Amino acid sequence: MRLTRSFLPTLKETPAEAQIASHRLMLRAGLVRQTSAGIYAWLPLGLRVLRNIEQIVREEQDAAGAQEMLMPTLQSAELWEKSGRYEDYGKEMLRIVDRHDRRMLYGPTNEEMITDLLQGSIKSYRELPQILYHIQWKFRDEVRPRFGVMRGREFLMKDAYSFDLDYASAVVSYRKMMLAYMRTFQRIDLKAIPMVADTGPIGGDLSHEFIVLASTGESQVFYDGDFENIDWVNSEFDYEKSGDLDAFYNQMTSMYAATEEKHDLTAWSTVPKERKREGRGIEVGHIFYFGTRYSKAMGMSVAGPDGAQIIPEMGSYGIGVSRLVGAVIEAKHDEAGIIWPDAIAPYRASILNLKQGDATCDTICEDLYAKLGGNAIYDDRTDRAGVKFNDADLIGLPWQIIVGPRGAANGMVELKRRATGERAEVSLDSVLAKIN
Numbered sequence: 001m002r003l004t005r006s007f008l009p010t011l012k013e014t015p016a017e018a019q020i021a022s023h024r025l026m027l028r029a030g031l032v033r034q035t036s037a038g039i040y041a042w043l044p045l046g047l048r049v050l051r052n053i054e055q056i057v058r059e060e061q062d063a064a065g066a067q068e069m070l071m072p073t074l075q076s077a078e079l080w081e082k083s084g085r086y087e088d089y090g091k092e093m094l095r096i097v098d099r100h101d102r103r104m105l106y107g108p109t110n111e112e113m114i115t116d117l118l119q120g121s122i123k124s125y126r127e128l129p130q131i132l133y134h135i136q137w138k139f140r141d142e143v144r145p146r147f148g149v150m151r152g153r154e155f156l157m158k159d160a161y162s163f164d165l166d167y168a169s170a171v172v173s174y175r176k177m178m179l180a181y182m183r184t185f186q187r188i189d190l191k192a193i194p195m196v197a198d199t200g201p202i203g204g205d206l207s208h209e210f211i212v213l214a215s216t217g218e219s220q221v222f223y224d225g226d227f228e229n230i231d232w233v234n235s236e237f238d239y240e241k242s243g244d245l246d247a248f249y250n251q252m253t254s255m256y257a258a259t260e261e262k263h264d265l266t267a268w269s270t271v272p273k274e275r276k277r278e279g280r281g282i283e284v285g286h287i288f289y290f291g292t293r294y295s296k297a298m299g300m301s302v303a304g305p306d307g308a309q310i311i312p313e314m315g316s317y318g319i320g321v322s323r324l325v326g327a328v329i330e331a332k333h334d335e336a337g338i339i340w341p342d343a344i345a346p347y348r349a350s351i352l353n354l355k356q357g358d359a360t361c362d363t364i365c366e367d368l369y370a371k372l373g374g375n376a377i378y379d380d381r382t383d384r385a386g387v388k389f390n391d392a393d394l395i396g397l398p399w400q401i402i403v404g405p406r407g408a409a410n411g412m413v414e415l416k417r418r419a420t421g422e423r424a425e426v427s428l429d430s431v432l433a434k435i436n
């Protein structure tokens, strides 16, 4: 992307409406713009990050055996009357009437719809278990939308739903999703702590929230430092082995984790001193098992081996995909701007031409840009070097390749790693190898 030809509206001033770092930086770096309260347009740069996060979420859901589908945003009120939630959901639900006076709603979640879809098609115990998911926009008319995309009204969620024949099998599905979540957040370079959570109005008794650590987060958390050290992505846990899932779950739940309200001083005192950690965090995911609450309400049952009808046991598993963009920035930024983790950065590198119009600088930059195959932002503006440095730090790509006339004449460029600030003079021949 050439800066002279792209829509990347950065701001020098701090927007007055933004109270937290991620919101300020998302506006300043030209990732999003608010179009009405709690509703955002994703601009080209922001959309690339959103898509990258979405893709990691997708790959880890697929690896756990969940199947992707896509349900619509608009739902019929009748579905929600069956579960009793049409009234219960209250004012957070956006209700719509179509031209034929049919009552519709913009989905805040999909338990009713997925259950209704499956109950029409799944008839036998042989067709279970199933885990299905989609990544779709949701609408919740939050009383106080704030913090940018962290608490929006329209937001992107991955929601998965599991259907099992009995409790034991539902627990296996739950553990698979929990492992998938730990792997997902690690790949996004976040430290996530699973907390036992209230089951809330949805009912049930098995529920965890995932809190990613960020010093500016809303909740105070107390946790075992091992959560930060275990490498879930390269672990040997196999989704198809129930023994592995048991071992994973036991390890996970044997470690202490609590928010301020639930902090248990007696249990905390048993955590070895050197492993005690305190911090702040942001909720990015929530998983829960709720038994037959929806399958029963929606009339779903399957024929068991002996012909008797079985009502499937369900769970649902959410990740706030758009909230994660904000959460990553809360966890990874400094005074100058965003510091994107490699795995989700919108582009790999910024190329800063310090003397646009200088034949050598231009040639080198064009060549690097071509070799990076579009995976770079080329700052080809005629602005001062200072402006380019500031914007590159603000946008926060993992690498900056700085091309100035003096080095260029000798076939050298400067390479800067955004995360550490380290700079090195490198030869043109080696710069791409260093980045890749």
Ligand code: ATP
Pocket (backbone or CB within 6 Å): 140, 142, 149, 150, 151, 152, 153, 154, 155, 157, 283, 284, 285, 286, 318, 319, 320, 321, 322, 323
């Ligand atoms: P919260 O307590 O933050 O309102 P919730 O309990 O309503 O969350 P869930 O229904 O479990 O959330 O939704 C799953 C995930 O969707 C949450 O963990 C969060 O990451 C995300 N999410 C929920 N509400 C919003 C919102 N208004 N804006 C952005 N993301 C959201």
Ligand code: MG
Pocket (backbone or CB within 6 Å): none
């Ligand atoms: Mg909520």
